[in-house]
Amino acid sequence: TRTSRPQRILKAVQTKATVGDPQSVITAIDHFCRHREWAMNVGDEKGSILDSVVNEVSPVTVLELGTYCGYSTVRIARLLPPGACVITLEFNPDYAAIARQVIKWSGLEDKVQLVEGASGDWIPWMKEHFGVQAFDLVFLDHWKERYLPDTKLLEECGLIQKGTVLLADNVICPGTPDYLEYVRNSPHYNSQYYRSHLEYTKAEDGLEKSVFLGY
């Protein structure tokens, strides 16, 4: 049967990128998705904003919700110092299988923990299972209607502490209106919008960065 889009993305990485060179993996995926087939990676434009936030936060522990093919996982992990890691959660086992291979091709598997499952099921276990105290950075890029409930769940589980940065993709397209309303109106968050475009298109989209101020 026909290959899947994630399988075609992996093939582009394996034919165009150099093993152990994360930037070449990023470039190969962006080229394929801009010139061959659109795919829901954060992309190069919003990816540069993601890079700047990772560099600014210098996180030791990152949570990524929504791995897809591992594009943003590689963007984040390539900027992490030794000892820092990103835990990335993917619901779809086929996406997860592709992402593992993309992450391995980039040579960053030692900085990444890929977990398969749903955010609502896994977040309550993060402390116990991974020995995480709190996350320094959370990148939200999964089901858009889960951004708000999962943020509240992370708060309840003590995984968000003073200074934790939430960075949310797609706050305009497809859009996360309830999440935006919450972080922009809560006295416990300092929020700012980074205007950009939907990956590989001219449509408006952007990232919302929200810093938790403590209780």
Ligand SMILES: O=C(NCCCCCn1ccc2cnccc21)c1cc(-c2ccc(F)cc2)cc(O)c1O
């Ligand atoms: O839907 C998007 N992403 C989510 C994919 C599914 C995540 C599933 N999942 C992963 C971890 C996880 C944990 N718990 C529960 C569920 C979980 C998405 C869509 C668009 C998009 C699409 C069409 C269009 F016309 C315009 C824009 C662009 C993006 O950048 C996106 O990110």
Ligand SMILES: [Mg+2]
């Ligand atoms: Mg996205």
